[in-house]
Amino acid sequence: MRECDFLIVGAGIAGASAAYHLVKKNKKVVILEREAQPGYHSTGRSAAIFTENYGPRLMRAMTVVSGPFLKKPPEGYADVPLMHARGVAFIARKDQVETLKGAVKELSELSKTLRMIDAKDAIRMCPVLRPDYVAAAAYDDSTMDMDVNAIHQGYLRGAKKGGTEVVCDAEVLGLERRGGKWHVKTKAGDFATPVVINAAGAWADVLGGMAGARKIGLQPKRRTAMIFDGPQGVDVNEWIIIGDIDEKFYFKPETGKLLGSPADETPVDPQDIQPDDEDVAIAADRIEKATTLEIRRIQRKWAGLRSFVKDKCPVVGFAPDAEGFFWLAGQGGYGIQTSYAMGMTAASLADGGGLPDAVKAFNVSEADIGPKRLW
Ligand SMILES: Cc1cc2nc3c(=O)[nH]c(=O)nc-3n(C[C@H](O)[C@H](O)[C@H](O)COP(=O)(O)OP(=O)(O)OC[C@H]3O[C@@H](n4cnc5c(N)ncnc54)[C@H](O)[C@@H]3O)c2cc1C
Numbered sequence: 571m572r573e574c575d576f577l578i579v580g581a582g583i584a585g586a587s588a589a590y591h592l593v594k595k596n597k598k599v600v601i602l603e604r605e606a607q608p609g610y611h612s613t614g615r616s617a618a619i620f621t622e623n624y625g626p627r628l629m630r631a632m633t634v635v636s637g638p639f640l641k642k643p644p645e646g647y648a649d650v651p652l653m654h655a656r657g658v659a660f661i662a663r664k665d666q667v668e669t670l671k672g673a674v675k676e677l678s679e680l681s682k683t684l685r686m687i688d689a690k691d692a693i694r695m696c697p698v699l700r701p702d703y704v705a706a707a708a709y710d711d712s713t714m715d716m717d718v719n720a721i722h723q724g725y726l727r728g729a730k731k732g733g734t735e736v737v738c739d740a741e742v743l744g745l746e747r748r749g750g751k752w753h754v755k756t757k758a759g760d761f762a763t764p765v766v767i768n769a770a771g772a773w774a775d776v777l778g779g780m781a782g783a784r785k786i787g788l789q790p791k792r793r794t795a796m797i798f799d800g801p802q803g804v805d806v807n808e809w810i811i812i813g814d815i816d817e818k819f820y821f822k823p824e825t826g827k828l829l830g831s832p833a834d835e836t837p838v839d840p841q842d843i844q845p846d847d848e849d850v851a852i853a854a855d856r857i858e859k860a861t862t863l864e865i866r867r868i869q870r871k872w873a874g875l876r877s878f879v880k881d882k883c884p885v886v887g888f889a890p891d892a893e894g895f896f897w898l899a900g901q902g903g904y905g906i907q908t909s910y911a912m913g914m915t916a917a918s919l920a921d922g923g924g925l926p927d928a929v930k931a932f933n934v935s936e937a938d939i940g941p942k943r944l945w
Contacts, residue, residue, distance in 0.1 A: 574600040574735075576920060577754060577763035579742050579777055581608030583718075583905055584898050585769035586725035587913025588920070593732025595921055600763070601734060602756055604741035609722050611842070612771050612905065615874030617795060617829060619811060619822065620653055620907040621713040622681045623660075628883045628939070630680045631932035632908035632915075639910040640721065641714075647728065648720040656822070657810040658713035659692040661860070664705040670815045674708045680932075683712040695810045698801065698861040713811060715822075718906050725913070742770075745781045745895075752781070752894055767896045767920055772840035772875040774885075774899035783892035786885050786944050788899055790875040791835040794849040797827050797870040801863065812860075819856040827869065830857050838875070845873040876903040879944055884908070886916050887940035896920045897941050915939070 576592055578585040581603035589599045605611070620640065622633050640652050662670035670686075677684050685708065692707035693699045726736060740758035745766060747753075754761040770777040772790035779785065800806035800823075811822040814833070821830040832853035836846075854865040879885055879900045889895040898916045901908065914926050925936055937943060 571760045571762050572600065573762045574598045575763065576765050576767055577602065577752065577761055578767040578769050580769035580771055581726070581736055581738070582611060582613035582769065582771050583722050583725070583909045584771070584901060584912060585767070586722055586729060587909040588767055588769060588898055588916040589729035589734045590725040591913045591917030592921065593729050593734055595917065597921065599729065599732075599734040600761060601729070601736045602740040602742055602754075602758070602761070603736065603738045606738055608726060608736065608738070609719070612874045612876065613718065613722055615795070615872055616718055616906050617820075617822070617831060618716045618718045618906065619658075619713065620716050621658055621710065623658070623677045623684050623710050623713070625902065625904050626882050627680065628934055629902070629904045629908060630677070631929070631934055632884070632911040633904065634680055635911035635928045635932070636908055640716065640907075643724060647724045648717075650717060650720050652721050652724070653714040653716050655711075656713055656715045657695065657709065657711045658813060659687070659695060659707045659709045659810055660813050660815045661692060661699065661704045662706045662815045663703060666815050667706045670706050670708055673815060681710060681712070684708055684710040696812050698863050699812065700861060703860045709810075716906055721906065721909065725909070742777060742780065747781075747893060765894045765896055765920055767898055767916065769898045771899075772877045774877070774897065776840060778889070778892075778895070778897070781889070781892045781895045783889040783895050784945065786879050786897060786899065786941050788877050788879055789837050790840050790877045792838050792843050792846070792873050793831065793876050793903070794834050794845045794853065794871065794873045795829055795831045796845075796850050796853060796868045797824060797829055798865045798868055800828050814856070814860070819853055819860070821857055828863075830854070830865075832856060835876070840875065843873045843875050845871045849873075878902045881943070884912060884939055885941050885944070886912065887919055887936060890942055
């Protein structure tokens with residue numbers, strides 16, 4: 571029986587960043603991961619975009635709080651920069667122009683860099699856009715590409731340096747509360763801890779069920795991505811990200827090629843999700859309608875799970891009905907870009923502290939992120 575102060579279930583970005591912050595408080599942490607390596611599920615399947623202009627206000631606030639760390643991590647955190655300049659243009663057809671204007675107004679509360687631009691300027695930054703498709707655009711030059719692997723490995727390395735043990739092939743099979751501790755049965759042996767942190771991604775409600783905690787109503791949703799070539803002989807590396815303002819598709823440069831998505835959100839059970847060919851075809855069709863691109867061959871395709879509760883905001887806090895059981899779930903499509911703030915918040919609350927000042931500064935309360943709001 572191995573003992574620790576905090577036992578984190580899930581070695582994705584959520585569990586890794588929580589451990590990174592907990593070891594700064596001199597806590598003994600163990601992370602349990604079912605797979606043979608961390609990052610196999612959602613964390614390893616993202617589109618790697620950092621933008622302050624995406625999601626509910628609370629998520630955008632968590633993104634803004636995470637920005638300075640991701641832009642300038644501490645010395646020794648990683649051998650490579652964690653982010654690269656990119657820029658995004660949200661585009662609108664004629665029938666979407668009012669939606670675009672409304673979105674820019676709302677998003678400008680937290681983003682100081684988003685602004686309406688001429689459709690011609692969007693086409694200059696991404697020359698394949700069709701002039702007869704794009705009626706208006708909004709541009710944000712602070713949107714960046716992330717190196718997700720470097721961010722994730724940095725959290726894990728920092729956590730390990732602080733004494734965290736990461737145990738892979740360690741699926742949690744059962745949890746029982748006895749004598750003020752959780753006794754956790756896994757494929758890699760038994761563990762005991764006063765606090766379990768549930769960072770199980772799409773499986774968070776499954777794990778909660780094992781602990782006897784009331785479900786938070788987490789719904790995993792499939793999202794598809796694919797890699798294809800840009801026009802022959804054209805260097806796409808300097809293109810910006812293009813996103814439909816109604817989130818029906820997006821595409822972006824990806825190491826000399828293009829990454830596209832139909833921005834699908836199909837509800838599914840938690841699983842090792844695979845792409846559906848129909849979603850790939852839909853992505854190609856929507857992108858071709860907006861551009862002069864001809865998508866002949868898909869070089870690679872994948873799908874991942876984005877998991878949401880009903881208000882699309884994260885769930886961070888102790889379960890009121892299961893002592894010592896802490897939720898860190900519902901990161902949706904924002905889990906990488908919010909990871910620093912989410913890990914810091916989880917570590918502080920799980921250790922009995924309050925919300926970090928940086929998060930409070932955005933008028934976020936514990937009730938806004940805690941599980942109780944969902945019932
Ligand atoms: C296609 C796509 C594009 C995306 N694009 C972006 C983006 O551009 N920017 C952004 O910020 N976010 C993006 N996201 C969202 C982001 O990837 C997720 O929010 C984030 O990875 C969630 O991290 P996690 O640690 O909660 O989950 P995961 O990475 O899924 O980690 C959870 C881990 O828990 C483990 N686990 C589950 N049950 C058990 C158990 N019983 N025992 C032990 N281990 C268990 C799993 O094996 C898994 O490794 C995207 C997601 C997808 C799918």
